[in-house]
Amino acid sequence: MSVGNNDLRGTSKRRTILKSLLGVSLAAVLSPILYVAGRYLGYVKGSKNGDVMIAQSDVSAEHPSKLINIDDQPVLVIFQPDKGVRAFTATCTHLGCTVSYQPEMPQFYCKCHHGRYDADGVNVEGTRPKKPLTELTITAKGDQLDISLKPKTKG
Ligand code: FES
Structure with missing residues (x-):
């Protein structure tokens, strides 16, 4: 048993x-x-609905631009003395290269075909891009900035 x-x-x-x-x-x-x-x-977390958080101190007069990725899309967060922190899509509207920000001009520049956009992301006439970059929504949350792929609403 x-x-x-x-x-x-x-x-x-x-x-x-x-x-x-x-x-x-x-x-x-x-x-x-x-x-x-x-x-x-x-x-x-980190890709929730196309948002990324960065520290407010990441972008300033001393560090006027920061390239980040949101859901595999390049985004430029920039500081402009007259307009503060702004975010723009960083994909050139010509053929898709990643643009950079040149604060001394100020302008966005695409090295692939010398495309240019003004400080508001509007394509400069006479260069290859025919459409502007998209300005994105930023929401301040304490000492953080929530950068969203959602286009900024005009107003
Ligand atoms: S891809 Fe940017 S100018 Fe052509």
Whole structure:
């Protein structure tokens, strides 16, 4: 009789171990799937609905521009003495190169075909880009800036 009880206990232990292994295997398989689905839906921190937080001190008169990525799109956050901190899409509207900000001009510049945009992101006539850069929404949250891919509303 006692040998039978030991067999039952051994079988029960094996079942518990197998259930644990099955749980770990399921977690290993589902984690990447849930991560990708979360990124797609914008629920993963850092890409939530196309937003990125930066410190307000990251952009200033001493450091007038910062290139960041929001959901794999380049964005330029700039400081202009007369207008403060602004954010613009940094993808050239000509053929998609990444533009830079030249605070001394001030202007946005695309080195691929010498495209230029004025300080408000408007394409300069006579250069290749035919459409302006898009100004994006910035929301101050304490000492942080929430930069969004959402276009800034005029007003
Ligand atoms: S890609 Fe920028 S000017 Fe052509």
